[in-house]
Amino acid sequence: MVSVAIVYHSGYGHTAALAQSVAAGIASVPGAQAHLIPVEDAEANTAILDGADAIVFGSPTYMGSVTAKFKEFMEVSSKTWYVRGWADKLAAGFTVSAGQSGDKLNTLVQMAIFAAQHGMVWVGNDLLPGNSSSTGSVADLNRLSSYLGAMAQANSDQGSDVAPPQADRKTAEYLGKRVAEAAQRWARGRA
Amino acid sequence: MVSVAIVYHSGYGHTAALAQSVAAGIASVPGAQAHLIPVEDAEANTAILDGADAIVFGSPTYMGSVTAKFKEFMEVSSKTWYVRGWADKLAAGFTVSAGQSGDKLNTLVQMAIFAAQHGMVWVGNDLLPGNSSSTGSVADLNRLSSYLGAMAQANSDQGSDVAPPQADRKTAEYLGKRVAEAAQRWARGRA
Amino acid sequence: MVSVAIVYHSGYGHTAALAQSVAAGIASVPGAQAHLIPVEDAEANTAILDGADAIVFGSPTYMGSVTAKFKEFMEVSSKTWYVRGWADKLAAGFTVSAGQSGDKLNTLVQMAIFAAQHGMVWVGNDLLPGNSSSTGSVADLNRLSSYLGAMAQANSDQGSDVAPPQADRKTAEYLGKRVAEAAQRWARGRA
């Protein structure tokens, strides 16, 4: 049994919706368990985080990077960092903003750098680009063509009942499945 | 009269089309002159580059960053860098790839860092995000919501006659106009 | 008279020391005024920020990016962003951490991207690299060889009385002077 934690901050529900998609992807893998942890509850769930085989980070992109709330969590983790508590766990990330591209990549880079500081191993999104030819559409998996992690786009005037669209939720679900399978492989390979 | 050079590499014509849009934006400003320089001709046009008030960099995003061809140009410029030849010029950038977001932001960051090495002053795209609400569309200016520079998207199976679409060309044109006006202000302010 | 605001967050005093160096650099320019604003006081000083010709951002690098406290300030600025309140102001940045390189560049990129979202114009550090040859030393200006902004290094076990060292403070001071002079040029050039 592998355990995959999803730590996320959601301002308006869109990131929470994606987190649930990631969790569904994880849960679709026999022998993998998903733990959804809103960043506000992270400290209360230290044991789950420290015991996880993989941690998936989720945050909206606000003004070009992870939210202040999510950054607080990153900073609290410095105590764990110092004792190498998360070293060699797998890590992955996802983000959402209103723009199609926006500065979402900067958020994913910020997460990957953070994970590297912890000595974690980064699992990206291995989907080929979607919606990148004349036969593509906004319904494609990986419609924003992101690789370091999963990107989603939510219209600024729509609630999480409709935004981000299904394509982005399916992409997040795919990432969850991929991370769970990688976590199983990584766990099996332990010497 | 201010002079704005556009140095660009185009693999399949899409970046060249955008470069022409940037040039049109520059030329729309009375008293500003645009110089289109394919990167292959950069060394032959050293005098124009060294004499310019501003330089706009353009490259497709290939495998996540500027093309090897464009990077060659960056490296040749190290001689100019060493003597601070471009210091205090204005700089800006644009890029295109098939994905909606893809890793285009990484290309713009690479250009901005390069410009900073030269002591140049970076002028971004000051447009608010486009196509980021339910009333937006792919016809919006800044439809990809990019700020550090101009982003464009060209379907992988379409030539530069149709891709990138008008919205992206207009966004590039806007950036050209903005850089030319900034170059005039910067030139007027010289002590 | 140009006004340059320095908004900074300091956890242990090192960033505050650098902010004072930046302020000294600004104040060394006749006709330029520096405003030191700890990020905790930013909202109370909205008028100074909105009226400034240039804003310099300062934050330690914690776990690879600006502090949560500084990020809060960035997010509060989204109201200003929406009305383009800081558009066309100059911007610059500085950061400090215990590592020689660490992930300080990521912090500067985060600041530059943030400034671009606001439509600000980014002024980097135009110093050539220091301490990069056998004749260099840790006493060199720009001893960490940073260009997008000013980098400083403070030993993790030393207070702000001795860390960061003079070389880094002089580099920050240089950046302050450069930004003030650029702000004057930019102000003079206003149509």
Added chain:
Amino acid sequence: MVSVAIVYHSGYGHTAALAQSVAAGIASVPGAQAHLIPVEDAEANTAILDGADAIVFGSPTYMGSVTAKFKEFMEVSSKTWYVRGWADKLAAGFTVSAGQSGDKLNTLVQMAIFAAQHGMVWVGNDLLPGNSSSTGSVADLNRLSSYLGAMAQANSDQGSDVAPPQADRKTAEYLGKRVAEAAQRWARGRA
């Protein structure tokens, strides 16, 4: 037996020296084999790359990013990318420049983004920071405090006989060992 390829470009020998250190680290792991591939020979060694369990990328940082020569290799790999030829391999990176920090982080980010495009899994450097307190020294492992990959610094006026110093070579060696061990774990875990 796992196979780890090191593909690198070296302009003046410093990166080649680091590549040899990485190879020594790999070879120190029983059951792991290192393949040193200068980027000029990459196409002739396609079979080794495609058969490797992990690929380590190495390039100097020139003007803020990987060299044009290394970028050519990245672009040639787009054919492999399209058929997912390197998906699920492990990847890692190292870089060197004359500055202590410089823009080396941007090079490592560029490599990590490239690896993510290929669907590779990124293994960083899990060493705690070196030379970051008053008891540290330039002889420390990870003396530049880099996490996404290994950073080295080579004085601009010294050959690869003395630069980069031993500390950086040992850090690169450590990364090689870490990647080889991770590759073994990852190989063992294959379903």
